[in-house]
Amino acid sequence: MASASSSSSSVTPYNYSYIFKYIIIGDMGVGKSCLLHQFTEKKFMADCPHTIGVEFGTRIIEVSGQKIKLQIWDTAGQERFRAVTRSYYRGAAGALMVYDVTRRSTYNHLSSWLTDARNLTNPNTVIFLIGNKCDLEAQRDVTYEEAKQFAEENGLAFLETSAKTGEKVEDAFAQAAKHIFQSIQDGSLDLNAAESGVQHKPSGGSKSHSLTHDSAPKESCNC
Amino acid sequence: MDYLLEETVPMADLKKFESKYNDEIQTQGRASSTAQFEYAWCLVRSKYSADIRKGILLLEDLFKNRDESAKQDYLYYLAIGNARIKEYQTSLKYIRALLQIQPGNRQATDLEGVVKKKMERDGLVGMAVVGGATLAFGALVGVGIALAKSK
Ligand SMILES: Nc1nc2c(ncn2[C@@H]2O[C@H](COP(=O)(O)OP(=O)(O)OP(=O)(O)O)[C@@H](O)[C@H]2O)c(=O)[nH]1
Ligand SMILES: [Mg+2]
Numbered sequence: 001m002a003s004a005s006s007s008s009s010s011v012t013p014y015n016y017s018y019i020f021k022y023i024i025i026g027d028m029g030v031g032k033s034c035l036l037h038q039f040t041e042k043k044f045m046a047d048c049p050h051t052i053g054v055e056f057g058t059r060i061i062e063v064s065g066q067k068i069k070l071q072i073w074d075t076a077g078q079e080r081f082r083a084v085t086r087s088y089y090r091g092a093a094g095a096l097m098v099y100d101v102t103r104r105s106t107y108n109h110l111s112s113w114l115t116d117a118r119n120l121t122n123p124n125t126v127i128f129l130i131g132n133k134c135d136l137e138a139q140r141d142v143t144y145e146e147a148k149q150f151a152e153e154n155g156l157a158f159l160e161t162s163a164k165t166g167e168k169v170e171d172a173f174a175q176a177a178k179h180i181f182q183s184i185q186d187g188s189l190d191l192n193a194a195e196s197g198v199q200h201k202p203s204g205g206s207k208s209h210s211l212t213h214d215s216a217p218k219e220s221c222n223c
Numbered sequence: 224m225d226y227l228l229e230e231t232v233p234m235a236d237l238k239k240f241e242s243k244y245n246d247e248i249q250t251q252g253r254a255s256s257t258a259q260f261e262y263a264w265c266l267v268r269s270k271y272s273a274d275i276r277k278g279i280l281l282l283e284d285l286f287k288n289r290d291e292s293a294k295q296d297y298l299y300y301l302a303i304g305n306a307r308i309k310e311y312q313t314s315l316k317y318i319r320a321l322l323q324i325q326p327g328n329r330q331a332t333d334l335e336g337v338v339k340k341k342m343e344r345d346g347l348v349g350m351a352v353v354g355g356a357t358l359a360f361g362a363l364v365g366v367g368i369a370l371a372k373s374k
Contacts, residue, residue, distance in 0.1 A: 049325055052299045053264065056226050071226070080257060080293070084264050087236040 014201040016060050016067035020180055021197040022173070023088055025113050026098035027106040028077030031132040034163035035098065036074045039173050044164050051076040054088055063177045070173060089120035093189075093197030094128065094176040099147075101131045101160060102139040107147065114154060124189045125197065126179040128157045130172055135162040225337055228307055232268040240265045256289040260296065267304035279304045295324050302334055311342045 024032045033051050038044055040057040055074040060067055073092075075085040089095070095117045099106040110129070117127055129151045131142065144160060151158035157175060161168040183189040184198065191200050244262040247254040254262075259281055266278025279301060286297040298321040305314035315338055321331045 045329070049328055049330075052296050052330055054227075055330060080260070080296075084236070084240070084261050087233055087265075090233065 016069040017201050018066060018068045018181075018184075019199040019201065020068055020070050020093040020177055021091055022070055022072040022094040022096060022176070023092045024072065024074045024096045024098060025085075025089075025117060026077060026130075027100070027103075027109050027113075030077065030098045030100040030103075030106050031163045032074050032077065032096075032098050035096070035130070035132060035161065035169055035172075036072055038163045038166055038169045040072075042166070044166070050078055051081075053081055054085060059173075061174055061177060063174055064181050066181060068177050068181070070177065072173075086116065086120055089117065091195040091197045092121050092125055093180045094126045095121060096128050096130055096172060096176065097156070098130045098132050099142070100133050101142050101147075102133050102136050104141045107131075107142045110150065114156075122193075122195055122197075124183055126157070126176050126183075128159070128172060128176045128179075129154075131158070131160040132163055134160040134167065135164050225341075227303065227334065228337060228341075230268065231270045232265045237265045237269060237274070256285055256293070259285055259289075260293070264300055267300055267307065272308045275304050275308050295321055295328070298324070299330065299334070302331075302338075306334070306338050306341065309341075309345070311338055311345075314338050 024036060026032055028050055033048055033055055034045055036055065036057045037048075040059045051074060053076055057072045057074065058069060059072075060069045062068070073088045075081070075088060097110065097113050097117060099110055101107075114127070117125070121127075129147065131144070131147050134140075147160075148158055150156075157179060159168050159172050159175070161172055163169060180189065180198065184191065189196055189198065191198055240258070240262040244254045244258045247258045263278040263281035263285070266274045266281065269275055269278070282297045282301045282304065286294060286301065298317045302314045302317035302321065305311070305317065315335065318331050318335045318338070322328060325331065
């Protein structure tokens with residue numbers, strides 16, 4: 001798993017200085033996989049089957065002058081996957097919690113997603129609330145103001161996005177990274193703590209614990 | 224992408240789903256398909272190949288004997304498990320069976336790409352598919368087609 005660790009490091013210099021682990025959570029069909037795909041490939045998938053288990057994507061972005069590699073785990077929203085997908089929460093630096101602005105039920109379930117996220121991540125994990133499908137204004141079922149208030153009450157950052165048009169998708173991933181980077185700079189996020197969800201590249205080749213979930217040493221894979 | 228084949232399950236989770244599975248067998252004589260799938264999904268992500276093989280057996284049992292509606296889940300993790308123990312041909316066979324049920328499924332085509340890349344790296348490309356595997360593949364595709372028609 002740890003492409004970032006070990007053997008390749010001596011040969012190829014990293015073209016990024018940090019790795020942040022993200023998870024994307026929320027009810028089925030809210031557009032989690034489409035958000036990931038829009039972010040990594042800049043494409044929209046109109047007809048997308050339910051995720052089986054988890055999907056994975058990466059992209060390097062620049063935030064506050066730093067190149068950061070995001071490693072993103074997109075979890076399946078269908079109930080039968082939920083118990084096991086919880087093991088992917090551990091060691092996430094960022095959690096994007098998504099609902100669908102056209103389906104109130106997906107908004108009503110947020111408190112249960114939030115409870116899981118809080119219980120299974122660490123106190124420094126940045127939880128970002130995302131109201132997706134904002135292109136479907138005519139079918140809107142949850143107002144911006146209402147969700148904004150929920151976010152404020154729970155100390156979450158919040159944005160409305162459209163994985164279809166691409167609106168604010170980039171911002172959601174980047175702003176979460178900015179928050180994480182800030183907590184590294186102000187010292188509240190301890191990079192040496194297990195499960196911080198962050199790896200600093202130039203010095204630490206061997207710290208892959210936040211990625212493997214378990215600290216098994218792994219081969220490098222250049223991805 | 225390779226991460227899907229390389230991340231490992233936390234031991235505590237493996238143990239947790241193992242006990243859930245065993246408890247159900249003890250109390251009900253047989254585990255629910257949910258408990259069996261959860262346990263198998265953890266097993267195929269273990270760092271030990273013996274665990275992965277056990278997970279594959281549990282998934283094969285689910286595929287043959289349980290819910291029609293979750294066949295794609297079983298096929299996908301059968302493909303992951305086999306790829307992790309370097310049974311690449313078998314893995315590809317399951318990916319193709321999954322693509323029969325859900326043509327163009329992106330997770331399946333992505334995984335296919337990863338597996339083929341691994342085979343290339345291991346110098347396995349161009350190796351003939353042996354008779355047995357071809358036969359099994361034929362049988363699975365049959366199931367896939369039957370499923371696709373029954374929709
Ligand atoms: N109009 C519109 N449709 C969207 C948007 N995002 C996703 N969709 C559609 O919503 C459906 C579900 O999207 P997915 O990305 O598969 O949802 P998911 O959250 O990954 O679902 P699970 O994998 O089952 O948890 C797909 O048919 C998408 O085309 C959006 O921003 N606008
Ligand atoms: Mg999905």
